[in-house]
Amino acid sequence: AAGVIQSPRHLIKEKRETATLKCYPIPRHDTVYWYQQGPGQDPQFLISFYEKMQSDKGSIPDRFSAQQFSDYHSELNMSSLELGDSALYFCASSLGRSNQPQHFGDGTRLSIL
Amino acid sequence: DAKTTQPNSMESNEEEPVHLPCNHSTISGTDYIHWYRQLPSQGPEYVIHGLTSNVNNRMASLAIAEDRKSSTLILHRATLRDAAVYYCILRVAYSGAGSYQLTFGKGTKLSVIP
Numbered sequence: 197a198a199g200v201i202q203s204p205r206h207l208i209k210e211k212r213e214t215a216t217l218k219c220y221p222i223p224r225h226d227t228v229y230w231y232q233q234g235p236g237q238d239p240q241f242l243i244s245f246y247e248k249m250q251s252d253k254g255s256i257p258d259r260f261s262a263q264q265f266s267d268y269h270s271e272l273n274m275s276s277l278e279l280g281d282s283a284l285y286f287c288a289s290s291l292g293r294s295n296q297p298q299h300f301g302d303g304t305r306l307s308i309l
Numbered sequence: 310d311a312k313t314t315q316p317n318s319m320e321s322n323e324e325e326p327v328h329l330p331c332n333h334s335t336i337s338g339t340d341y342i343h344w345y346r347q348l349p350s351q352g353p354e355y356v357i358h359g360l361t362s363n364v365n366n367r368m369a370s371l372a373i374a375e376d377r378k379s380s381t382l383i384l385h386r387a388t389l390r391d392a393a394v395y396y397c398i399l400r401v402a403y404s405g406a407g408s409y410q411l412t413f414g415k416g417t418k419l420s421v422i423p
Contacts (some may be wrong), residue, residue: 200352227408237355238396238415244408251408284354284391292406297340300352 198222200301202287208307209277217272217304221289227251228270230262233284245270246292257281274306282308313397318418321387329382329417331397336377339402344382345411353354353396353413356382360402364392392421 201220209215221228227246231239232255241254245264256262259277266268274281284305288298314332321327331341343358357371358363359380364371370383384391396416400409 202399212366218413227406229410231413232410239347239411240415241410241412244410246406252410254410270353275311288352288411292408295358295400295402297343297355297358298345298353303352 197292200287200289202285202301202304205302205303207304207307208309210309211277211279214305215274215277217285217287217306219228219270219272219287219289219301221268221270221287222299225289225291225299226268227290227292228264228268229290230270230272230289231286231288231300233286233303234280235283237283239286246281247274253295255275281292287301311391313399315395315397315415317415318420321384321391321421322340322422323338323389324386325371325386327391327419329385329397330379330397331343331386331421332379333383333397333399334378336399337401338377340399342371342373342380343398343400343411344369345396345413346391347396348390353411356392356395358400362364380398387419387421389421389423392419394418397410 229244230242233239242256284303288300344356394416
């Protein structure tokens with residue numbers, strides 16, 4: 197079965213640079229979530245989209261923005277990168293109901309030098 | 310979202326059953342109980358969820374206390390591949406369509422001994 201696809205798998209950037217992470221949800225899933233997991237930490241919710249509209253925001257810095265496109269793929273844009281942004285970034289997709297499981301991608305490992 | 314409490318770590322011998330407890334004493338009547346796990350270097354993976362009745366699927370069983378203030382995830386025969394961090398998460402059962410993010414707490418790190 198098709199899974200959530202994230203690209204790139206690894207990304208190395210320097211401070212103050214920008215980065216764009218991409219997420220392709222499971223076909224027919226209408227909801228996309230982004231999570232950040234720092235070293236030794238638990239995943240933290242950043243932002244979500246339902247039917248291409250921003251739905252909820254968590255602890256997402258103002259330097260980050262995201263959108264969901266007409267084909268339901270989503271991109272997380274990160275600017276003025278800081279050392280503390282080094283983390284695993286996971287995308288998940290689901291059908292938009294509270295009892296529906298989320299399916300996670302393998303993540304993008306972002307390293308800031 | 311209501312809080313959950315889980316042991317920091319547990320150990321199990323391979324091929325033995327594992328019972329992973331979760332306390333959620335402030336659960337509301339409309340909260341679903343979800344379990345996810347995260348294997349090393351992978352994204353979280355859905356395991357099972359339930360509302361009031363016990364649930365079974367191919368991965369595990371979920372036993373929910375009658376008062377719903379606690380639940381137990383049961384792995385019937387632990388394998389080395391089951392070594393992961395297990396998260397018990399409550400999600401409000403809204404009836405409307407939309408996004409319902411997961412709030413990950415401190416899960417239980419399960420080690421499986423060969």
